[in-house]
Amino acid sequence: MGKVIMNETEMMRALTRLSYEIIERNKGVQNILLMGIETRGIHLARRLADKIAQIEGTVAVESLDIKPYRDDWKGESPKSAVSKDLTGKKVILVDDVLFTGRSIRAALDACIDRGRPTEISLAVLVDRGHRELPIRPDYIGKNIPTSRKEHVSVHVVEVEGYDSVEIE
Template sequence: MSRMAHQIIEKTALDSADAPRVVLLGIPTRGTTLAERLAERIETFTGVRPPVGSLDITLYRDDLRGKPHRPLERTSVPSGGIDDALVVLVDDVLFSGRTVRSALDALRDLGRPRAVQLAVLVDRGHRELPLRADYVGKNVPTARTEDVSVQLVEHDGHDRVSISDGSGARRSDPEVDGSGARRSDPEEDGKDAR
């Protein structure tokens, strides 16, 4: 997460006087938590905390017929809205790109941002749409049939990225913890993942 926060600061010039207004919008549930963590890190590094909101995409999904209904989450847009802001969408896993496409559709109904960027903790590949993340915690190659699960302390009691095959057998990625840091990175070892 620290590396992603630094990348956002550098790419958006967030620490300069003429920086655009940056808004972090998390895609529920874990994307919203990750957006809060990013905002905390950015504030630690710059003294400026970007506003954080939550963007529910449930009604914009193209797969509602094939899956059980998900409960609606609350969309919350920070005061000041998103018009003319640089919006960073935050999600836990980037896979086919369909969630991001749904988020872009939902965003269009909320206003007109200056630009939209994407931050994800895990990019697992296998895109079905021509999308890519601007900020990635970790690229984790997977088979299409595998499932990637991100667990965060706020929801699951611990930070972990797990990959399971179709049979449900799980393996944790030894290189990633919930902070997006490599476990072998001495700067992050032993520190709180938030």
């Protein structure tokens, strides 16, 4: 177990703040689709959707499997990560940790394969820096400066049974 950077309460506060920012920046929730990047991003996207629903109204959520789009993927999976046409939607990609940007590049490719969204933006719980690609999040739960040797782990109750962000 590493050093706890965010506990359950701090994660909840960050997600609540992100929900308000999403509503404000988009002037409501019309045509918004929260696209949770598997594995933990989908759980965070569902939580954001629940908070947004309490404040403003229902927003759609979909899971996104980016493995077939990764530049380090060796599998033969078909590129069918997104099941619906995204044309005309404001897609908000949701992920747990933004590091090099390669996962987000893969997510962008997956989205573009399914139509032409009006807009694609990015919400992350943790931005730890060290980008290898010119990708910047639009919504950030917390900036955590790290070294490349450190590892940031996001734990969610849906997977590990508890909520926390730890640095090792």
